[in-house]
Structures are given as C-alpha cells and as structure tokens.
Amino acid sequence: MPAPRPLGDYLRARRELLHPADVGLQPGVGLRRVPGLRRSEVAALAAISTEYYVKLEQGQETRPTDQVLDALSRALKLDATASSYLRSLARLVGRPADAGTPPAVERTRWLIDSWPMTAAMILTRHSDIVAVNPLMGTLIDGYRVGRNALVVLLLDGGMRELYLDWEGLSMRSIALFRSRTGLDLDDPRVQELVEEMTQGSARFRELWHRHDIGGMTAGTHPMRHPAAGHLSLQYAHLPLVGTDDYSLFLYYAEPGTATESALADLASGR
Structure with missing residues (x-):
C-alpha cells in the first residue's frame, strides 16, 4: 500500500465524490478524465492557486492556514463534522503512548x-x-x-x-x-x-x-x-x-x- 498522506488523501477522496453540478459548474464538453471535480476546479472554488492545491493533495504542503481550510471546506461541501476532521488532519500531532486500561x-x-x-x-x-x-x-x-x-x-x-x-x-x-x-x-x-x-x-x-x-x-x-x-x-x-x-x-x-x-x-x- 502507498504511504498515507492523510490530508491529501482526504482532499482527493472528497473531490472525487463531487460532480460539477453539485457546485454550480457546467460539466463542459467531452469526457472527463478524472472522477468528480478537477483539481483546478476545487482550487478556483477555494480561491487558491491550482499549484498550491496540487501540493496539498500530493503531501508537499501539510500546514494550510485556517482560512484555506475554511475555503476548502466550502468548496468541497463539507458538513461540520467533516470540516472539523479536515482541520484535525492539518494539525496532526503524535498520540501519547498507551497508559493501559483506565x-x-x-x-x-x-x-x-x-x-x-x-x-x-x-x-x-x-x-x-x-x-x-x-x-x-x-x-x-x-x-x-x-x-x-x-x-x-x-x-x-x-x-x-x-x-x-x-x-x-x-x-x-x-x-x-x-x-x-x-x-x-x-x-x-x-x-x-x-x-x-x-x-x-x-x-x-x-x-x-x-x-x-x-x-x-x-x-x-x-x-x-x-x-x-x-x-x-x-x-x-x-x-x-x-x-x-x-x-x-x-x-x-x-x-x-x-x-x-x-x-x-x-x-x-x-
């Protein structure tokens, strides 16, 4: 299995579940080569550059600002639970060692x-x-x-x-x-x-x-x-x-x- 990129993998999964009509976009002409939205479409909806969004999905950028996370949540139609999870992925910290059964x-x-x-x-x-x-x-x-x-x-x-x-x-x-x-x-x-x-x-x-x-x-x-x-x-x-x-x-x-x-x-x- 490929190494997980928690933030990027989540963004890609949610992007692939959306259709252009879900976010008010026209499907365009010809066959779409990817499921769901294109990276460039998500970037445009979130008002960030396509290059920066690609870095997020590829794991090259892992610390987006709160403003970017809010914009991505809106672009990807995330509900409150999913938005909170997205923010957690961008702020990952190590879990303390298991201290035994409480x-x-x-x-x-x-x-x-x-x-x-x-x-x-x-x-x-x-x-x-x-x-x-x-x-x-x-x-x-x-x-x-x-x-x-x-x-x-x-x-x-x-x-x-x-x-x-x-x-x-x-x-x-x-x-x-x-x-x-x-x-x-x-x-x-x-x-x-x-x-x-x-x-x-x-x-x-x-x-x-x-x-x-x-x-x-x-x-x-x-x-x-x-x-x-x-x-x-x-x-x-x-x-x-x-x-x-x-x-x-x-x-x-x-x-x-x-x-x-x-x-x-x-x-x-x-």
Whole structure:
C-alpha cells in the first residue's frame, strides 16, 4: 500500500465524490478524465492557486492556514463534522503512548453486568471489544471479548442476516471507524485492521477510500433474530467518561413493545 498522506488523501477522496453540478459548474464538453471535480476546479472554488492545491493533495504542503481550510471546506461541501476532521488532519500531532486500561473501564464493566434488560459492550477506539454483558452475548453471539466489532460486522455472514439494514449500518460503521482512527494511520493496530478488512470484505474495499466521516449516534436497528424473531432495538453509542479512547455501545427496547417482551425472553433464557 502507498504511504498515507492523510490530508491529501482526504482532499482527493472528497473531490472525487463531487460532480460539477453539485457546485454550480457546467460539466463542459467531452469526457472527463478524472472522477468528480478537477483539481483546478476545487482550487478556483477555494480561491487558491491550482499549484498550491496540487501540493496539498500530493503531501508537499501539510500546514494550510485556517482560512484555506475554511475555503476548502466550502468548496468541497463539507458538513461540520467533516470540516472539523479536515482541520484535525492539518494539525496532526503524535498520540501519547498507551497508559493501559483506565479504571473507568473496569467500573463500567461491573455496571453493565448488572443490567438485565440492556445489552451492552465496551469498545476501544479501534472497535476492539473489551467487555460484553450477558444480554449482549445472548443477543449477538459474534460480539465477544477479544474480537473487533467492525470486523465481525463485515466478515461474519450471519450479520447480514441479522441486521435488516446491514448496508446502511456497515457504511455508518466504516465512517465511524475512519473518524476515530483516521488521524493515526501509522498505528500498527489500525494498519492491521485495515489490511484484514481490505482482504476480507468487498464492502470495506468499496467504502474505505471514500474517506466518509461519522460521529457517535443513537437510533434504531431493525433485526431478524434467529431465536427472538423481528426486533426493533434502540441503540446508543456513547463516549466512556473518564477515558479518551473507549466507548459504550447499548441496545435497549422501547417499553411496552413486542421487542421488549422478546428481549425479556432472551434475558431469561426462555
């Protein structure tokens, strides 16, 4: 794999996803030799020289001013999350050495083990699973301590059957992985996971080079569970207070619904 140029790779990926009509330009005549916008078109929209923009994409210039970053965000139609990520790429600093598992992780492990009707797991920023409570283990057998949640989602064929919106979920999950690890592409664990998923998942190969960014969210996951049948589970993905790199992922049911009854049956072993 070529050496990553975080800022330049991101600019190129977002440029290639835009069409001239998206930014009010005429497509022109003849075939376009590149997908999306030309470098010169992005430069013109951002009011910078083409030569300078080329240097940004090629990694020859890595410290653009805030004004240039703002102009590029507007030119590339970046939302607030993507603009913040662009700024972070231009201000990369080394991540401190791992200081070990924070005490908050162990305390949260005790907490989630006491939840009979909420399925929960604790994840690292790499989506490695470090804790799973009993209900999560019963609900989704693939999510186990020591595994990587994104790898399981993409490579375990049973997950396609379980999640009715697997296509959308996989897209959001890859974007979240990018948002949490894209600033550390020289991290050996990130490289290991990217290589594993590139080799094993066509979906990952399709989406990784888009450089989509996603945040932690809440919503609903419809499922077709092999034992409990159709479920409509609420989910939340939350940063774990007291840590920099860990998060808590939860599944729970709306009170009074069929899903709550089915979840109770799973929790009781019925």
